[in-house]
Amino acid sequence: MRRCFVLLSTLLCLPLQAAQLTLELGSASRHWQSAELLAHPLAQDIRIDNDVSYKKTMHYRAVPLAVLLEGVGPEDHLQAVADDGFAAEMPAAPLLKDGPARAWLAVEDPARPWPALGAGKHSAGPFYLVWTQPQAGGISPEQWPFQVASIRRLAPVATRFPALLPDAQLASDDPVNLGFALFQKNCLACHRLNGAGDAQFGPDLNLPHNPTEYFQPAFLRSYIRDPQSLRQWPQAKMPGFTSAVLSDPELDALLAYLAHMATRKQP
The missing domain is CATH 3.90.420.10 (Oxidoreductase, molybdopterin-binding domain)
Incomplete structure (x- = not known):
């Protein structure tokens, strides 16, 4: 010894x-x-x-x-x-x-x-x-x-991972499409969605369940702003996204994308 x-x-x-x-x-x-x-x-x-x-x-x-x-x-x-x-x-x-x-x-x-x-x-x-x-x-x-x-x-994310794409019939300025851009910038580094993505760090955000399906809206917002406000865990790795990083309208758009993708699961 x-x-x-x-x-x-x-x-x-x-x-x-x-x-x-x-x-x-x-x-x-x-x-x-x-x-x-x-x-x-x-x-x-x-x-x-x-x-x-x-x-x-x-x-x-x-x-x-x-x-x-x-x-x-x-x-x-x-x-x-x-x-x-x-x-x-x-x-x-x-x-x-x-x-x-x-x-x-x-x-x-x-x-x-x-x-x-x-x-x-x-x-x-x-x-x-x-x-x-x-x-x-x-x-x-x-x-x-x-x-x-x-x-x-x-190649760009949309080309490599079509399983991440919102409905093509949505207008280009639809909040869901803005949310998709914000998802690529702020979430895809750690998470996959529909099994699509290269990250090996965090859980998939659509399979088996999307966070918009099991979080009450107010709690999901609080969790994104400050994960430790809901679950205090010393080993937690997810950072909080303050309004300086993700404004309230941007957070609305990101949540709109996640809710939209909950209807487009591709196992």
Whole structure:
């Protein structure tokens, strides 16, 4: 037993190892080692106020994400996949802009590791997509994926997953269609619906039951705003979506989409 304790203590004290980020942006993959990115000629030290994951000001060595997205155009669609199965769906256009809201790939230096995200948790590294002036671009918390393992260029969500689509007869400005866009931005990184999606993080939101079927409307709104207000669970991972992230009219539209999809189950 003592030998096991000594071995465990030794392992916990070992320094972080260099990590690898995979970019699949075309016919071939590009692999970046953390040391390469830290030494990138455009890497710089940046300050992030109100960091989404750490809830405080953080400083990072980072590379403008746009310089790594060779061959990607504003019309393209990207997906950032994390080690835990979180899969952030993101249009490429905001990621390619040089401001005012600007995307950066923060790189954890094995010699100077970042703090843990919480008790018993790892840091946000080795790769973390962060933003300067995110409010200027309407960037949501789901567009800050951490522990990123790969970034891929893919077809848009509606093309890849037709089981997510609302009724085609709805008008383009119908709240359900707005809700579908908000679902892609805020929910699809963690959840599937009708079994469709790449996330491996949270439960399916339509099968076997849609939350609009078993939550009273007021409680469902409270749950989305602050999950811990209904179910206090230390291991809970779902963040709350404040009105600054999801306005009341946007929440109405998101709920309209979910209620609509409850009538379009596709096992």
